[in-house]
Amino acid sequence: xxxxxxxxxxxxxxxxxxxxxxxxxxxxxxxxxxxxxxxxxxxxxxxxxxxxxxxxxxxxxxxxxxxxxxxxxxxxxxxxxxxxxxxxxxxxxxxxxxxxxxxxxxxxxxxxxxxxxxxxxxxxxxxxxxxxxxxxxxxxxxxxxxxxxxxxxxxxxxxxxxxxxxxxxxxxxxx
Numbered sequence: 001x002x003x004x005x006x007x008x009x010x011x012x013x014x015x016x017x018x019x020x021x022x023x024x025x026x027x028x029x030x031x032x033x034x035x036x037x038x039x040x041x042x043x044x045x046x047x048x049x050x051x052x053x054x055x056x057x058x059x060x061x062x063x064x065x066x067x068x069x070x071x072x073x074x075x076x077x078x079x080x081x082x083x084x085x086x087x088x089x090x091x092x093x094x095x096x097x098x099x100x101x102x103x104x105x106x107x108x109x110x111x112x113x114x115x116x117x118x119x120x121x122x123x124x125x126x127x128x129x130x131x132x133x134x135x136x137x138x139x140x141x142x143x144x145x146x147x148x149x150x151x152x153x154x155x156x157x158x159x160x161x162x163x164x165x166x167x168x169x170x171x172x173x174x175x
Contacts, residue, residue, distance in 0.1 A: 013038075016037070017030065020033065034046040061157075063085060063086065063089065064161055075162045077118065087128070088132060091134065093159055093162065094116055094125060095135070097116055104144050105142065109144045110122035113125050113126065
């Protein structure tokens with residue numbers, strides 16, 4: 001008789017282990033149960049499991065929706081947000097659109113930023129990117145370069161939402 005493969009996805013291993021432990025009389029402690037479950041799944045211990053499967057970051061969809069309001073249908077930044085968290089999300093979009101591994105003069109980077117915005121305040125955006133350590137500039141302020149760093153998961157979610165918005169078909173014009 002052949003063996004059927006049944007896949008099991010456990011959204012929260014800790015909660016699963018607690019439930020399992022409660023159903024077994026005289027079960028070992030929680031940490032030892034976590035290690036047993038991890039070993040049964042083919043890992044050395046629970047730490048090995050965590051290292052191989054890092055938890056996915058929680059995306060704040062409400063915050064993403066707030067930030068989306070600051071972009072027009074073409075994906076251009078329309079106005080400067082008052083709230084710092086929303087503003088930083090919007091700055092990730094500008095950072096992601098800067099070409100990697102290039103050096104620009106002040107006017108060159110301002111032109112690139114102005115293409116991405118409606119409100120045309122490249123100086124403020126440059127300063128904010130430097131403050132967030134996403135952009136570096138020489139001490140004399142003559143050259144700027146994008147800092148290569150992993151994108152913030154919230155910023156990546158905003159970029160994805162902007163890309164999805166661009167893909168939506170235009171509603172039919174009923175006249």
